[in-house]
Amino acid sequence: MIKTLISDLCRPAKTVDTDTTIENILYDIDWNSIPCVVVIDNDKNVIGIISEQDMIYAESIGIKKSDLKAWEICSKKLIKIAPEDTLRGATQLMVDNKVNHVLVMTGDYLEGVISSFDVLKEVIKN
Numbered sequence: 001m002i003k004t005l006i007s008d009l010c011r012p013a014k015t016v017d018t019d020t021t022i023e024n025i026l027y028d029i030d031w032n033s034i035p036c037v038v039v040i041d042n043d044k045n046v047i048g049i050i051s052e053q054d055m056i057y058a059e060s061i062g063i064k065k066s067d068l069k070a071w072e073i074c075s076k077k078l079i080k081i082a083p084e085d086t087l088r089g090a091t092q093l094m095v096d097n098k099v100n101h102v103l104v105m106t107g108d109y110l111e112g113v114i115s116s117f118d119v120l121k122e123v124i125k126n
Contacts, residue, residue: 007083010112018071035115048074
């Protein structure tokens with residue numbers, strides 16, 4: 001597990017604009033194959049991340065999905081890792097920060113995302 005590189009595991013990230021409605025995100029995303037959505041601004045800067053848990057929370061408090069924008073619900077606590085880092089490093093970041101998704105980035109460029117499920121699959125494989 002220690003030697004597995006993040007670049008070997010990360011998957012492309014689905015991105016949405018800050019003004020995309022939650023209703024559109026729910027319509028466009030297959031949560032079974034995409035673990036989260038990354039929110040970007042007009043300049044392609046990463047603003048935040050929306051997970052299934054965020055969507056469930058919005059639903060549970062009865063927010064109107066057609067009114068709620070991506071930037072309003074996204075988590076702005078961005079946990080990042082470089083593609084050349086190891087799976088152990090990603091695992092430690094997830095545990096330390098109590099998150100299920102880590103953004104794989106080279107500088108400000110979004111390479112993809114790795115989820116706790118990706119980590120678990122790799123651990124089982126090895």
